[in-house]
Amino acid sequence: xxxxxxxxxxxxxxxxxxxxxxxxxxxxxxxxxxxxxxxxxxxxxxxxxxxxxxxxxxxxxxxxxxxxxxxxxxxxxxxxxxxxxxxxxxxxxxxxxxxxxxxxxxxxxxxxxxxxxxxxxxxxxxxxxxxxxxxxxxxxxxxxxxxxxxxxxxxxxxxxxxxxxxxxxxxxxxxxxxxxxxxxxxxxxxxxxxxxxxxxxxxxxxxxxxxxxxxxxxxxxxxxxxxxxxxxxxxxxxxxxxxxxxxxxxxxxxxxxxxxxxxxxxxxxxxxxxxxxxxxxxxxxxxxxxxxxxxxxxxxxxxxxxxxxxxxxxxxxxxxxxxxxxxxxxxxxxxxxxxxxxxxxxxxxxxxxxxxxxxxxxxxxxxxxxxxxxxxxxxxxxxxxxxxxxxxxxxxxxxxxxxxxxxxxxxxxxxxxxxxxxxxxxxxxxxxxxxxxxxxxxxxxxxxxxxxxxxxxxxxxxxxxxxxxxxxxxxxxxxxxxxxxxxxxxxxxxxxxxxxxxxxxxxxxxxxxxxxxxxxxxxxxxxxxxxxxxxxxx
Amino acid sequence: xxxxxxxxxxxxxxxxxxxxxxxxxxxxxxxxxxxxxxxxxxxxxxxxxxxxxxxxxxxxxxxxxxxxxxxxxxxxxxxxxxxxxxxxxxxxxxxxxxxxxxxxxxxxxxxxxxxxxxxxxxxxxxxxxxxxxxxxxxxxxxxxxxxxxxxxxxxxxxxxxxxxxxxxxxxxxxxxxxxxxxxxxxxxxxxxxxxxxxxxxxxxxxxxxxxxxxxxxxxxxxxxxxxxxxxxxxxxxxxxxxxxxxxxxxxxxxxxxxxxxxxxxxxxxxxxxxxxxxxxxxxxxxxxxxxxxxxxxxxxxxxxxxxxxxxxxxxxxxxxxxxxxxxxxxxxxxxxxxxxxxxxxxxxxxxxxxxxxxxxxxxxxxxxxxxxxxxxxxxxxxxxxxxxxxxxxxxxxxxxxxxxxx
Numbered sequence: 001x002x003x004x005x006x007x008x009x010x011x012x013x014x015x016x017x018x019x020x021x022x023x024x025x026x027x028x029x030x031x032x033x034x035x036x037x038x039x040x041x042x043x044x045x046x047x048x049x050x051x052x053x054x055x056x057x058x059x060x061x062x063x064x065x066x067x068x069x070x071x072x073x074x075x076x077x078x079x080x081x082x083x084x085x086x087x088x089x090x091x092x093x094x095x096x097x098x099x100x101x102x103x104x105x106x107x108x109x110x111x112x113x114x115x116x117x118x119x120x121x122x123x124x125x126x127x128x129x130x131x132x133x134x135x136x137x138x139x140x141x142x143x144x145x146x147x148x149x150x151x152x153x154x155x156x157x158x159x160x161x162x163x164x165x166x167x168x169x170x171x172x173x174x175x176x177x178x179x180x181x182x183x184x185x186x187x188x189x190x191x192x193x194x195x196x197x198x199x200x201x202x203x204x205x206x207x208x209x210x211x212x213x214x215x216x217x218x219x220x221x222x223x224x225x226x227x228x229x230x231x232x233x234x235x236x237x238x239x240x241x242x243x244x245x246x247x248x249x250x251x252x253x254x255x256x257x258x259x260x261x262x263x264x265x266x267x268x269x270x271x272x273x274x275x276x277x278x279x280x281x282x283x284x285x286x287x288x289x290x291x292x293x294x295x296x297x298x299x300x301x302x303x304x305x306x307x308x309x310x311x312x313x314x315x316x317x318x319x320x321x322x323x324x325x326x327x328x329x330x331x332x333x334x335x336x337x338x339x340x341x342x343x344x345x346x347x348x349x350x351x352x353x354x355x356x357x358x359x360x361x362x363x364x365x366x367x368x369x370x371x372x373x374x375x376x377x378x379x380x381x382x383x384x385x386x387x388x389x390x391x392x393x394x395x396x397x398x399x400x401x402x403x404x405x406x407x408x409x410x411x412x413x414x415x416x417x418x419x420x421x422x423x424x425x426x427x428x429x430x431x432x433x434x435x436x437x438x439x440x441x442x443x444x445x446x447x448x449x450x451x452x453x454x455x456x457x458x459x460x461x462x463x464x465x466x467x468x469x470x471x472x473x474x475x476x477x478x479x480x481x482x483x484x485x486x487x488x489x490x491x492x493x494x495x496x497x498x499x500x501x502x503x504x505x506x507x508x509x510x511x512x513x514x515x516x517x518x519x520x521x522x523x524x525x526x527x528x529x530x531x532x533x534x535x536x537x538x
Numbered sequence: 539x540x541x542x543x544x545x546x547x548x549x550x551x552x553x554x555x556x557x558x559x560x561x562x563x564x565x566x567x568x569x570x571x572x573x574x575x576x577x578x579x580x581x582x583x584x585x586x587x588x589x590x591x592x593x594x595x596x597x598x599x600x601x602x603x604x605x606x607x608x609x610x611x612x613x614x615x616x617x618x619x620x621x622x623x624x625x626x627x628x629x630x631x632x633x634x635x636x637x638x639x640x641x642x643x644x645x646x647x648x649x650x651x652x653x654x655x656x657x658x659x660x661x662x663x664x665x666x667x668x669x670x671x672x673x674x675x676x677x678x679x680x681x682x683x684x685x686x687x688x689x690x691x692x693x694x695x696x697x698x699x700x701x702x703x704x705x706x707x708x709x710x711x712x713x714x715x716x717x718x719x720x721x722x723x724x725x726x727x728x729x730x731x732x733x734x735x736x737x738x739x740x741x742x743x744x745x746x747x748x749x750x751x752x753x754x755x756x757x758x759x760x761x762x763x764x765x766x767x768x769x770x771x772x773x774x775x776x777x778x779x780x781x782x783x784x785x786x787x788x789x790x791x792x793x794x795x796x797x798x799x800x801x802x803x804x805x806x807x808x809x810x811x812x813x814x815x816x817x818x819x820x821x822x823x824x825x826x827x828x829x830x831x832x833x834x835x836x837x838x839x840x841x842x843x844x845x846x847x848x849x850x851x852x853x854x855x856x857x858x859x860x861x862x863x864x865x866x867x868x869x870x871x872x873x874x875x876x877x878x879x880x881x882x883x884x885x886x887x888x889x890x891x892x893x894x895x896x897x898x899x900x901x902x903x904x905x906x907x908x909x910x911x912x913x914x915x916x917x918x919x920x921x922x923x924x925x926x927x928x929x930x931x932x933x934x935x936x937x938x939x940x941x942x943x944x
């Protein structure tokens with residue numbers, strides 16, 4: 001095969017794109033993945049991180065529910081280091097009534113979801129922060145999943161099987177020859193270099209931005225951007241995922257994850273122009289708080305760390321020009337059949353939970369087109385990080401101090417063994433909130449495609465804790481510059497960008513302690529350090 | 539407990555006010571919860587970028603030209619008597635080098651910090667920057683980048699000492715204040731001097747992080763003598779050791795004048811009747827009230843919890859004083875945190891004499907000073923220390939004059 005030529009080019013480095021890349025690679029297909037920012041920057045990293053049992057959809061959408069529980073069980077096996085098996089409760093409050101419960105349990109069982117009714121006392125024993133006014137509860141196998149680490153693991157495995165991945169590489173043109181997509185033209189945003197790649201098939205996995213990619217081939221995919229806003233609290237208030245036992249509505253899921261918990265989501269249609277710069281409004285914050293405190297009243301007195309929003313790539317059915325009939329299911333579009341354009345596939349719809357299945361279906365179609373007869377194995381082969389018993393890993397790195405040891409195993413599974421903490425100076429913590437050591441940050445910087453501080457945050461949780469980057473941001477910037485990732489001048493700019501990126505999520509909820517923290521950051525970085533924070537365009 | 543004046547808050551503003559009162563023979567007590575903005579001082583004090591440009595309602599706007607200059611002189615005198623050597627003067631600007639290598643215009647800066655009279659360069663063409671190995675709150679590369687672009691030749695080294703090695707065993711111990719205590723030991727200063735002498739080469743100046751001793755203040759001078767080269771410090775990430783030292787020096791001076799500094803206590807309750815404060819009670823003295831002729835509120839901004847932001851409003855928690863803030867929470871912020879936010883101007887409103895208001899009525903014996911005051915943006919206007927110090931001295935004067943009249 002000539003240089004810059006592949007079997008498949010995938011556009012989009014979210015969970016879906018990464019899932020397709022991994023599946024293709026495992027089946028021996030030569031893949032190139034292109035992402036215009038960092039991996040997991042779109043909707044992948046902007047949701048609950050809920051390992052759905054499917055119960056939420058059981059009553060309204062049996063198909064989604066069945067898919068969810070199947071994928072749930074698969075992810076527990078193949079991505080154990082990304083999954084937190086918290087279990088989940090669907091609680092009925094007086095205002096919800098108890099009538100829905102029977103219908104709910106029946107629908108769950110029908111979809112294959114183990115749903116078990118428990119009484120009020122048991123429910124409060126299981127989750128003491130749940131609203132004590134609850135009148136009934138159902139236990140389901142919900143959990144939480146870290147989307148950043150999940151996507152990273154897929155990318156790592158794809159690369160291990162021969163895939164190439166270019167982040168910060170934006171596709172601005174599809175190369176079309178005789179009605180067939182044969183490659184892409186893109187720009188490497190790090191170097192400014194224009195590049196051209198060729199392939200037999202191009203996969204559009206651009207999430208909500210996928211409609212723009214399709215447009216480059218003259219194809220219309222009717223998408224409806226649906227914004228969902230969430231709040232992150234400064235403590236892991238609950239240990240069990242809390243849902244409301246009623247038809248899905250706004251702000252009725254509270255998910256614990258890592259050191260925090262999050263409530264979401266709102267749901268509103270937004271214009272496409274807003275997708276690149278989502279802001280959480282005052283009204284959304286107030287709604288999330290109001291509803292959240294119904295699930296766990298103590299949230300009213302819990303510090304809110306930040307607010308963020310993502311866009312679900314909902315797709316209107318092809319036969320419905322009004323766009324009202326929306327599918328939340330997986331949508332695979334073979335543009336050869338649909339639009340007469342060969343060599344082009346769009347994979348969209350779906351949800352984080354079904355990213356693997358989306359990869360499987362897409363790769364099945366690719367195999368059919370390329371005449372490859374190989375079955376999918378992504379549901380049985382564990383992802384890197386989940387291939388070794390965590391207790392064994394802990395034994396192997398027992399000399400590492402407890403906090404960074406436990407934190408790094410929690411985050412990276414057996415990859416924690418690759419973190420070289422043999423030198424005393426690498427054992428210092430750069431992020432005290434999240435237990436990130438110098439060694440872990442160095443490993444991430446050198447091995448996990450980190451280009452800036454925000455990338456580093458996605459790999460290690462630097463700056464994601466209570467202080468939102470107070471001291472660790474500066475330390476991490478210094479480390480990035482010292483390890484030659486970029487020059488000191490760029491490090492200072494990156495530091496300003498990082499602080500303001502954190503601020504963007506803080507200010508919708510900046511009162512109480514969050515405002516105190518912000519004022520401290522402002523004084524420290526603005527007055528003491530003299531950074532002016534002039535925003536740089538990426 | 540009876541005093542002439544009770545000052546609530548223990549930071550720069552409270553101490554300045556207390557000292558000025560004591561110097562005028564007025565007895566006072568300071569109720570300090572312990573932490574203050576001095577703990578992350580940059581080593582410099584900012585008066586106001588440009589007094590003429592300050593907005594109406596700015597706390598410094600209410601000072602006459604004469605007050606503006608005489609209070610500065612008084613502040614300098616207080617600092618000097620407290621044993622704090624400062625560089626700079628009210629009529630000339632100089633620049634302090636920040637941890638990021640920026641030259642920031644300052645009114646005063648602590649002696650020993652690297653500063654310059656020139657906004658574009660430092661007064662050395664060849665420096666050695668020395669950091670403790672693995673001290674993450676000070677990055678030499680940031681300084682090297684800036685200083686090189688200013689035309690200064692830089693070399694950097696990392697050093698270690700057995701006592702630093704010991705600290706390093708615990709991953710969270712490598713903080714400026716912990717290392718500073720290491721340099722309280724004479725033997726460690728001697729050992730550092732040996733290293734610096736060996737490494738200094740052609741350097742005219744050796745730059746170190748501001749961590750050269752917690753209880754000892756003259757270590758930079760000691761090193762200068764031992765090494766035969768200028769020794770200057772640059773700020774670290776918090777805590778600021780020189781900032782803590784400054785607070786301690788002011789406190790000692792205040793106490794030497796007979797002031798009562800109650801550390802680790804917090805005012806929690808107050809009674810106001812007929813436009814006057816009757817008493818306040820504190821966490822440690824719930825049964826005995828503090829009574830005074832005058833009360834001075836110097837509890838700081840949001841960070842120090844002199845004011846508290848709720849979802850949509852701003853409260854002064856002790857007296858429930860009138861506050862100024864934007865009604866719509868959406869208007870509290872802008873995108874760039876570092877340029878100084880609108881919320882920075884929120885605070886307690888006062889009458890022209892800096893007396894606090896409640897339901898728009900002045901409270902006769904309650905003054906408000908420092909960063910709790912509404913109407914100033916310490917970042918944008920570069921006026922943090924200016925407001926803290928000058929409002930404190932103005933109030934101390936008002937109280938003293940009143941006292942004389944009686």
